[in-house]
Amino acid sequence: MAEAAGGWAKWRIWLIAAGAGLISLLLFDAFRVLLAEVHFSKVMQQMEAEPLPDLLLALLATAVSYLVLTGYDLSAMKYAEVKIRRSTVLLTSFIAYALGNTVGLGVLTGGAVRMRLYTAAGVDANKVAQVIAFNASAFMFGTAAFGAAGLLWGADGVAHLAHMPAWLLRVIAVALLFTVLGFVALAARRREVMIAWRWKVRLPPAKLAVQQLVISALDLIASAATLWFLLPPGAVEPGEFMAWYSIALVLGILSHLPGGLGVFEAVILLACGDRAPVEQIVSALVLYRVIYYLLPLVLAAVLLAAYEVRSGIAAPIGRAAVRLSPMLLATMTFIAGGWLLVSGVTPASAQAVDMLALRVPLTLVEASHFLGSVTGFAMIVIARGLLHRLDAAWWSAFLLALAAAVLAMPKGFALVQAAYLVVLAILLYLSRAQFDRRSALFSNPLRGVWLISVVWMVGATVFLLFFAYRRVDYTNELWWQFEFNANAPRSLRAMMGVMVAGLGIALWQLLRPSPGAPALPSSEELDRASNIVRTQPSAEANLALMGDKRLLFSTQGNAFIMYGRQGRSWISLFDPVGKPSEWPELIWRFIELATDHGGRAAFYQVRGDMLPLYLDAGLRAYKLGEYAYVQLQEFTTKGSKRSHLRQAINRGERDGLEFALASPAEVPALLPQLRHVSDAWLEGQEAREKGFSLGSFEPSYLSRQSFAIVRQQEQIVAFANLLSTETKSEASVDLMRQLPLAPPGTMDFLFTKLMLYFQGEGFQRFGLGMAPMSGMASHELAPRWHRFGRMLFDHGETFYNFRGLRGFKDKFDPVWEPRYLVAGGGLTPLLTLADVATLIGGGLRGIIAK
Numbered sequence: 001m002a003e004a005a006g007g008w009a010k011w012r013i014w015l016i017a018a019g020a021g022l023i024s025l026l027l028f029d030a031f032r033v034l035l036a037e038v039h040f041s042k043v044m045q046q047m048e049a050e051p052l053p054d055l056l057l058a059l060l061a062t063a064v065s066y067l068v069l070t071g072y073d074l075s076a077m078k079y080a081e082v083k084i085r086r087s088t089v090l091l092t093s094f095i096a097y098a099l100g101n102t103v104g105l106g107v108l109t110g111g112a113v114r115m116r117l118y119t120a121a122g123v124d125a126n127k128v129a130q131v132i133a134f135n136a137s138a139f140m141f142g143t144a145a146f147g148a149a150g151l152l153w154g155a156d157g158v159a160h161l162a163h164m165p166a167w168l169l170r171v172i173a174v175a176l177l178f179t180v181l182g183f184v185a186l187a188a189r190r191r192e193v194m195i196a197w198r199w200k201v202r203l204p205p206a207k208l209a210v211q212q213l214v215i216s217a218l219d220l221i222a223s224a225a226t227l228w229f230l231l232p233p234g235a236v237e238p239g240e241f242m243a244w245y246s247i248a249l250v251l252g253i254l255s256h257l258p259g260g261l262g263v264f265e266a267v268i269l270l271a272c273g274d275r276a277p278v279e280q281i282v283s284a285l286v287l288y289r290v291i292y293y294l295l296p297l298v299l300a301a302v303l304l305a306a307y308e309v310r311s312g313i314a315a316p317i318g319r320a321a322v323r324l325s326p327m328l329l330a331t332m333t334f335i336a337g338g339w340l341l342v343s344g345v346t347p348a349s350a351q352a353v354d355m356l357a358l359r360v361p362l363t364l365v366e367a368s369h370f371l372g373s374v375t376g377f378a379m380i381v382i383a384r385g386l387l388h389r390l391d392a393a394w395w396s397a398f399l400l401a402l403a404a405a406v407l408a409m410p411k412g413f414a415l416v417q418a419a420y421l422v423v424l425a426i427l428l429y430l431s432r433a434q435f436d437r438r439s440a441l442f443s444n445p446l447r448g449v450w451l452i453s454v455v456w457m458v459g460a461t462v463f464l465l466f467f468a469y470r471r472v473d474y475t476n477e478l479w480w481q482f483e484f485n486a487n488a489p490r491s492l493r494a495m496m497g498v499m500v501a502g503l504g505i506a507l508w509q510l511l512r513p514s515p516g517a518p519a520l521p522s523s524e525e526l527d528r529a530s531n532i533v534r535t536q537p538s539a540e541a542n543l544a545l546m547g548d549k550r551l552l553f554s555t556q557g558n559a560f561i562m563y564g565r566q567g568r569s570w571i572s573l574f575d576p577v578g579k580p581s582e583w584p585e586l587i588w589r590f591i592e593l594a595t596d597h598g599g600r601a602a603f604y605q606v607r608g609d610m611l612p613l614y615l616d617a618g619l620r621a622y623k624l625g626e627y628a629y630v631q632l633q634e635f636t637t638k639g640s641k642r643s644h645l646r647q648a649i650n651r652g653e654r655d656g657l658e659f660a661l662a663s664p665a666e667v668p669a670l671l672p673q674l675r676h677v678s679d680a681w682l683e684g685q686e687a688r689e690k691g692f693s694l695g696s697f698e699p700s701y702l703s704r705q706s707f708a709i710v711r712q713q714e715q716i717v718a719f720a721n722l723l724s725t726e727t728k729s730e731a732s733v734d735l736m737r738q739l740p741l742a743p744p745g746t747m748d749f750l751f752t753k754l755m756l757y758f759q760g761e762g763f764q765r766f767g768l769g770m771a772p773m774s775g776m777a778s779h780e781l782a783p784r785w786h787r788f789g790r791m792l793f794d795h796g797e798t799f800y801n802f803r804g805l806r807g808f809k810d811k812f813d814p815v816w817e818p819r820y821l822v823a824g825g826g827l828t829p830l831l832t833l834a835d836v837a838t839l840i841g842g843g844l845r846g847i848i849a850k
Helices: 003-036 040-048 052-080 088-101 106-120 125-153 153-161 167-187 206-228 238-255 263-274 277-310 316-322 325-344 350-359 362-387 391-412 413-429 448-468 476-480 488-509 524-535 539-546 580-596 608-616 639-654 667-685 745-760 784-793 802-810 828-841 842-846
Strands: 194-195 197-201 550-553 559-566 569-573 600-607 618-629 658-660 707-712 716-726 730-739 767-773 815-823
Touching: 003 263, 003 448, 040 277, 040 667, 052 088, 052 106, 052 125, 052 206, 052 277, 088 106, 088 277, 088 316, 088 325, 106 125, 106 316, 106 524, 106 608, 106 618, 106 828, 125 153, 125 167, 125 206, 125 238, 125 618, 153 167, 153 238, 167 206, 197 488, 206 238, 206 277, 206 524, 238 263, 263 277, 277 316, 277 325, 277 413, 325 362, 325 391, 325 413, 325 448, 325 488, 391 413, 448 488, 524 539, 524 550, 524 559, 539 716, 539 730, 559 580, 559 828, 569 580, 569 828, 580 608, 600 608, 600 618, 600 828, 608 618, 608 815, 639 842, 658 745, 667 707, 667 716, 707 745, 716 745, 730 745, 730 802, 745 767, 767 802, 815 828
Parallel strands: 569 600, 730 767
Antiparallel strands: 194 197, 550 559, 559 569, 600 815, 618 767, 618 815, 658 707, 707 716, 716 730
16 A cells, blocks of 8 residues: 555656646747747837836835735634734735745745744644635635626626627626625624535624725735736726736636746736737736735845844744745745846847947856856755755855856846845845754755746746747857857857756756665664663653654754654654754654655644744644643642542552552563453453554563552552653653453552652653543634544544543543644645554554454
């Protein structure tokens, strides 16, 4: 099954690549037709001639749009019933939209920003998920209403290009508007609706729904106005433009291309192309991308750099904000690389060529053009390393940005490009502390979306090369022409350099040794793990010594991750173990290792205070239940509240029970008697041995630990192996087994005695383990994940004793600590939980047979 899942993962990547390739070919063909009569030089002249008032109006409209966009988050906070500082919402919204608009996949990229910053501000992860879902739904309904209004207004103009009758378009527009109004009316009457008779969805109050529709309309009007001010006057009627703008936005999102690049432009060109010079429309679209997408991205990066340089950032939201720098800087680096590629295959202006001929040697011009393009390709590839916070990627990007800024001058006095590269270098320098992973730059190959993005960018550059010089007849002599005004030969040589660099990367990918499947740990690795476990506080970490989980050690060797594999799931048990400063690197390495093998990484039963580490890596948190522990300093058997514990001890002593401890050295001699108790318990429970997050009766594992034993007339009737470390922070138990004929209350007797013992030894707390699906929100407005968990807790006794386990732990009046599953989105958490159950049960048969 695991091999089949891995095979599907490889095929899936190829299918995605094929789909992206097909979309790209269709786009390039569409642009070939739409731009048939366009001259590249005229587009550049039009951009330079854009009136300053129009540029200022476009900047103002962009500022208004991003300010209005904060209303989405404010409305979402009301919907999720969360109170948070307005400054936090403004910061989060701006960064999320600046990144999401540019990269695309706004729910994922913008959602990751919101999850990171809002959780740092103290908002529950499930509430943040509601905020993200509300924003996505609000955008969908707002765009539908905005587009329908535009379609109703400008149906005659749209009908001509869409080859549909105007009356039918108006019917569609009215239907969309009535759908939106019907939603508002439904929200006024009901708080919840059922979808497909299975899922409950909570509706916002009608007032909030209307408020959000107004916010969406204002945002879309402002963002559309940014492009409207840049278009030539009279290019398209306002109502028709609203409709086409909405269509372009939706198709751009559905294409899953970064920022809808190409798809959005194709729609606008189709709508306006026959009513104004195409050069002017192309110029407006390029300027629109710069003003509405690139400038906010740069401003967001500058904002985070300002947080970075502020001395003594103590606020959690400030620390969380600066941790987002790699995402923005990776995007800026990718854009810089694409910009360098584009400038490498397009001709310099006539004025720049004349200046170069007067002041710069031809050899330097040729070298800077060639090296600038190769540098651009290198920056596109390196951007992935920045996202992964690699130290080597930071050095490479920083040095390449400076080098490219210098090369921009002899290449054609590209002042704007040089300024952008200098700003990027400064931002990289100020954010140096965020790139702390001492890992090889090419330790992981390009895969999936990154590989597709690189190929797409190179393909688009080749298309642009042919577009810019389509009136230049190709001859072999072009390759050897070295003149100041020989733009086409210079661009051909630059593109050849990029192709050679790309070929080198491709060969490295193909010839790179395939990583072997990680093996179970050797005895030496178990001893190494044992030394780390002894010196850290988590008692649960002793489960690494079972030997049934693979181990991934940190580079410095002071921490490790224990994990299991099932299907495509690579599941880390608990947080990393060992020195906390080495955890971030371990988490990233584990995710990369899983991805490198076609798997999906997840972390099972992690603590809430560690969630930011996983959110930084792009994962999401889902509550699993609660972990119970007893504060031993406050533990007592005195008082009426603990009378049942005194009764357990008294009853046990009347029944002749005796409590004793056995050291690891004494365990081998006791194993036959312990085995008898264990087998009898398993038979009585009609259960089989478990694994992964639970221990099993494995002699090599048990011989490493002490035991708590309960005897009755010299016969062992119950036992528990003890988990503890030298720090005396926490003690716990793993296997808890007793003979079926043991006196009632034997386990209560054993646990009470154990807590008193560890209290006397100076331990801080005693762990009672997990209560799965416990502590889920139960009110009617709870998130779907919580409702699903609550349903399992209330009605899942056939599969697991959820209530019984919670009830047993409640006897000791413990503190309940939430534990989480951290994984990707979509169906990943459900698939991961199914794989966890398989690992614990030792296979599907183990799940069925308890």
